[in-house]
Structures are given as structure tokens and as C-alpha cells.
Amino acid sequence: MIAWPSISDSLLRAADILDPQGGSLGDAEWWKPNPDPTVTDKERWLIDKRTGDYDRDEQTGLPLIKGRARRKQRPPEGDDWFVWLVLAGRGFGKTRTGIEWLNREARLAKSGEQFLLAGRTPADVHDYALYGPGGLITHHPDIDVTKRTLTWPNGVQALIRSGANPEEFRGFSGTRALLEEFAAWQYAQEAWNNLSLGMREGDPRIGIMTTPRDKEVLRSIIKMPGTRKVGGSSLENSANLADKYRTNVIDPLMGTRLGRREVLAEMLADVEGALWKQAMIDGLRVDRRDVPQLKRVVVGVDPQGKKKGTTDEEGRADAETGIVAAGLGVDEHVYVLEDASVDGTPAEWGVCTVGVYDRQRADRVAGERNFGGDMVEHVVRTVRKNISYEDANASRGKQRRAEPVAALYEQGRVHHVTRDREVGNEFAALESEMTSWTPDSDRSPNRMDALVWAVSLLVPQGEPQRKKQAGVW
Ligand SMILES: Nc1ncnc2c1ncn2[C@@H]1O[C@H](COP(=O)(O)OP(=O)(O)O)[C@@H](O)[C@H]1O
Ligand SMILES: [Mg+2]
DSSP: OOOOOOOOHHHHHHHHHHOTTOOOOSSGGGSSOOSOTTSOHHHHHHHHHHHTOOEEOTTTOOEEOTTSOOGGGSOOSSSOOSEEEEEEOTTSSHHHHHHHHHHHHHHHSOTTOEEEEEESSHHHIIIIIITSTTOHHHHOTTSEEETTEEEOTTSOEEEEEETTOGGGGTTOOOSEEEEETGGGOTTHHHHHHHHHHHOOSSSOEEEEEEOOOOOHHHHHHHHSTTEEEEEEOGGGGGGGSOHHHIIIIIGGGTTSHHHHHHTSOOOOOOOTTOSOOHHHHHHTOEEGGGOOOEEEEEEEEEOOOSOTTOOSHHHHHHSSBEEEEEEEETTSOEEEEEEOOBOOOHHHHHHHHHHHHHHTTOSEEEEEOOTTSOHHHHHHHHHSTTOOEEEEOOSSOHHHHHHHHHHHHHTTOEEEEEOOOTTOOTTHHHHHHHHHOOTTOOOOOHHHHHHHHHHHHHSOOOSOOOOOOTTOO
């Protein structure tokens, strides 16, 4: 029999926030099917309406159950499954779903059983899976965290691992593993190989919680006979998300390719012919603390076109002014530091550009001299008179400009720098443009252009040098 911990103050605080109906959060049982697993969500909503127990999401009509696991947040029925794969949008409650499952399994397990909890990087595990709003320790503070081991009061332990060090998964042989944001791991395939080979004790189970990415390893897991896949959109958890998050992060993504992936959690295949592949960008991502000293920092600016007010993704990509900062490290690699693109008047994006310039301690602003004018220079100098400005060379076509930059990525020389932020990948919009633009499309994604201006200035490609041949003249 398991001795449940007494309800500590912090648990009570969590209870106020999470369970407005006032259920007992002291025992791990609260994350349970409610009220009756046999009723469908639709029926349940009708029940909810009658009892006033639940809310309904205005946009989707889906039932929102506060403080309790929603249907999709509970592990698959039966015990013939090996992998529970939750492919869901940002803010769906993936982290929470995973940690509540792991917690419950641990409290039901025998002392001596070994579990594993892994995230993209050690910092991600700490900031999100353990101490984030959906994190394990946030909701179950009686679990001890010592170095890289979690210990439940009953003695069950979980090792903490990260997708940045796939070798560390070798040798683990346990019964439960939870993999957080798996599709974003740099060495997802290698880690998976090492981990899955070790899951041979008792009746092993793996929970994978992730926003989707088109990766071979994910596709192969989906195809496994023991995999139970659940898809979910961010909107299903609206009741538990800040209104600000909904209006500022989720809503603007609706109807875009990025939104299809990050909110609705569709697994979008790479666009044929695109210069960049998502896996290539993901594989090169680095944490802020791993950025070396920078020799130069450039802010690339690509002003918005006239299509303001268009609502489709293409129109929108051109209704923003791309503002992207990148730096050249002493290792000759390029570090993409910030995407501060905005939809605004010239005065607004001018201020924004100077803000990034100061924040990133940039040396130069680079923009295109377009339509025969010097629009970007003029706008930026209106805000800061003596800013260092350089015209980017726009004489070449878009493809000829973008290709050398894509080639630098292929050589492994361009890294998108992650800041510790709960919102996730802050370059998602930029990367969406990069991975969906093809040289034969006539539109002009401005974030991507701003990146190209910045990187081309940091690593000049120049026109191919022609050797002077004697006697040609
Ligand atoms: N069923 C639920 N009831 C109450 N709060 C929830 C529920 N599911 C998720 N949450 C909360 O919603 C927020 C977002 O969840 P999180 O797991 O961080 O989302 P994701 O990992 O999908 O981005 C967290 O504060 C989490 O505790
Ligand atoms: Mg999460």
C-alpha cells in the first residue's frame, strides 16, 4: 500500500489554481478519468452543461475540464501498448500529461523500479519538465531531485537524461520512460535506438509527448504495432491557458502552415524543393550559453510590402517587416540571435530595429536598397541618426542570394540560438518560412529575407571570382 504524502502548503496552492471544483489534490489519484470514462466527449459536454461543472471552448466546442485530465491526457486503455505518443500543439498540456502519467506510475510501482525522464536538453528538463507550469515538481513537490535522479517517497527512482547526449541512454534498463518534446531533440534517432534497446524489463512503457516534426524516427515510431497515437490541438486546453497566450501566440498562427504544425499538431512533410529542411535547422540549434564570443553582429531588415491587411499566410509573411539579428563567432560559425519581425508602420519597425541593434550590441544594420530608394536606411536613421548601415547586395535574384546561405547551413555553420523561454522555439515563424519557400515561388517571405541579408553580410559570398586570364583582352 502506498502512503500518500500529506497535503503540503504548496499542494494546496496548486489545488486552488488547478482544481476550482476543490477536489483532493493530495493524492495522485486526482488525475483520473472523470466523471465516467464510458461517456463520449460530446455526451460529457452535455452533462457538463447541466451540472455546470465544465466549460466549453467557444471556438471548437470541445469540452474543457478544469483541473482534471481530459480524455486524451489519460494513457491508452488496455496494456498491450508499448508507446503512448501524444502529438499535440503548444500548450495542449503535453508536459503535464506526461509527468502526471509518470508520477502515477511511479507511485504505483515497487521500490527499486527504475524509470527515466528525458527532455531536449538538461536545461529544458529543469525549466519545463520539472519546474515549468506543467512540470513534475511544480505539481508534486514531495519528489526529491538530487543531481540527475528523481526519488519518489516510495523509493522509486527516475534517471534524468537529455536528447543532447544520446549515449547516456545506453545501459538504461527500466520499465517506464517519458520523453519530452522528443521530435525537437538533436539526436532523437540515436537516443531512441539506445533507449528502446534497454526497455526490456517487466512490462515496459514509453510515453512520448511532443509537437510534431517531420522526422524519420517519429514516422518509424508511429508505424510500430505497439504505438498508440493521440493527436491534439492547443485549443483543447484553452481553459488552462492565459488569455494573453491565446490572443498573442495561438490566434495569429491560425490558418498558417506554422499554425497547422504548432497549434493543430499536423505532421507536415518538408516542402519539396525548399532550400532548408527542418531537421537540418533542428540539428544545428544551440543554447545561448554555448555561443562563443562574437566578432560581428548584424541586424538584417526586410521591409514589408504593400499587401497589409491580407490574411492568408503568404500575404501575412509579406505584411511583416523582417528583422533578424545574427552574429559571426570567433569559430567562424554564424549564430542567429533574434527574430524581432513586426507588422507595423515604418516608424514602428524603425524603433524595433534600433531596439534589436542595441539589445544584441550589433555593429551594423543591413537592408536592401529597393525600388531605387534607400527606404530602410532612411527609416532607421530617422530613429538613430548615426547608426551603422550597409546596403545588402540585391542585384542578384532571390534564389542566388538565398542559396549560399542555405549552403552554410548544409556545412553545419549556422545555428539558431535558443533562449530559455517557455514559449518554445522563438524562431518557429522564421523557420516555417525557410522550410516552405521554394526558389520558384514568387512571394517574398520577409523574415527569411532579413536572415539572408544578415548572414550574407557576415559571410560574404561575393560574385564568383573570375581569374584574370592573360591575353583575353
Ligand atoms: N487537464 C488540465 N487541467 C488543468 N490544467 C492543465 C490541464 N492540462 C494542462 N494544464 C496546464 O496547462 C498549462 C500548459 O500545459 P503544458 O503541459 O505545459 O503544455 P504543453 O507541454 O503542451 O505546451 C500548464 O500550466 C498545465 O499545468
Ligand atoms: Mg511542454
